[in-house]
Amino acid sequence: AKAKSLRIRECYYRREQNTHSLRKLTLLARLKTAIEQDQLTLVYQPKVNIHNHSLVGVEALVRWNDAEYGPISPIEFVTWAEKSGLINRLTRWVLNTAEEQSRAWQVQGYMIPIAVNISPTNLSDPKLIPLIEQLVTEGSFGNSMLELEITENAMMENPEQALKSMEELCKMGLKFAIDDFGTGLSSFSYLLKMPISNLKIDRAFIMNNDENDKDAVILRSMIKLGQGLGCIVTAEGVEDQLCLERLKSLGCDCVQGFHVCRPIPADELLRWIDDSGWVAQDKAA
Ligand code: C2E
Numbered sequence: 113a114k115a116k117s118l119r120i121r122e123c124y125y126r127r128e129q130n131t132h133s134l135r136k137l138t139l140l141a142r143l144k145t146a147i148e149q150d151q152l153t154l155v156y157q158p159k160v161n162i163h164n165h166s167l168v169g170v171e172a173l174v175r176w177n178d179a180e181y182g183p184i185s186p187i188e189f190v191t192w193a194e195k196s197g198l199i200n201r202l203t204r205w206v207l208n209t210a211e212e213q214s215r216a217w218q219v220q221g222y223m224i225p226i227a228v229n230i231s232p233t234n235l236s237d238p239k240l241i242p243l244i245e246q247l248v249t250e251g252s253f254g255n256s257m258l259e260l261e262i263t264e265n266a267m268m269e270n271p272e273q274a275l276k277s278m279e280e281l282c283k284m285g286l287k288f289a290i291d292d293f294g295t296g297l298s299s300f301s302y303l304l305k306m307p308i309s310n311l312k313i314d315r316a317f318i319m320n321n322d323e324n325d326k327d328a329v330i331l332r333s334m335i336k337l338g339q340g341l342g343c344i345v346t347a348e349g350v351e352d353q354l355c356l357e358r359l360k361s362l363g364c365d366c367v368q369g370f371h372v373c374r375p376i377p378a379d380e381l382l383r384w385i386d387d388s389g390w391v392a393q394d395k396a397a
């Protein structure tokens with residue numbers, strides 16, 4: 113009986129795995145169509161300087177609401193896209209869409225730098241650098257209006273290639289941020305070589321509000337490290353005032369998180385700038 117129940121369980125497990133991969137394959141095909149037909153959207157989350165309340169920029173975050181399957185988290189579909197190679201198209205769509213938004217804001221008198229998330233594979237996409245060059249020279253991404261966010265692991269996947277691409281993009285005036293800092297494996301020797309101007313500390317280090325714990329030691333060291341390397345240090349995932357105060361006293365430069373603003377559509381962002389009270393009015397853009 114035991115053997116039988118094991119077999120049944122195994123069978124059940126396999127079937128579950130199959131429906132899982134079927135869902136994934138179906139959704140991957142639908143994602144491809146969604147990119148081609150412009151069905152994805154971008155939301156924007158502000159980054160503010162805690163000391164002078166200026167708006168430093170926004171991070172563009174992709175959203176997909178499939179007609180049949182409903183909203184799907186980018187954590188899920190970006191991972192599939194990375195594995196299937198679709199990520200290059202996805203990232204190019206994000207860059208083009210963010211550039212159009214940047215232009216629209218500039219026409220309305222707002223200079224708002226946009227940060228776009230880049231996956232490891234993107235750095236070896238032969239179409240990436242020419243596209244960015246075009247968006248910088250002919251589009252609205254000149255004057256450091258585009259920043260690229262890359263995780264430590266993405267950089268370390270092929271550090272020589274990453275460094276080469278980053279240096280080329282740097283010459284065009286692009287800024288780089290290390291995303292989710294502290295969660296990956298970065299080698300300090302590479303950290304020193306990479307042209308990085310912003311360090312984003314992962315929210316895993318931010319959420320704990322206990323002042324006397326070891327987290328504070330790590331947090332303080334990360335802030336010092338980032339600033340010592342000449343970076344602006346941004347804390348991700350700030351969810352309450354206490355957390356914000358603590359970061360301020362630790363000397364962190366900027367914050368991003370639900371406490372300041374959730375990721376919102378572009379038109380809501382201008383209203384947020386004018387009405388939320390977070391952004392000093394002389395420093396809106
Ligand atoms: P990320 O780049 O680290 O983005 C920050 C994530 O934290 C976002 O989740 C954001 O909504 C969420 N977040 C912001 N503030 C708070 C907070 O106070 N509390 C909590 N709990 N969460 C907060 P989202 O939009 O679901 O994106 C998740 C991840 O998916 C991103 O992490 C990024 O790695 C990836 N992603 C999103 N959009 C893109 C994209 O356009 N391209 C690529 N390659 N990856 C993307």
Ligand code: MG
Nearest residue numbers: 171229261291
């Ligand atoms: Mg990011």
Ligand code: MG
Nearest residue numbers: 291292312348
């Ligand atoms: Mg992050």
Ligand code: MG
Nearest residue numbers: 263291292314
């Ligand atoms: Mg993340």
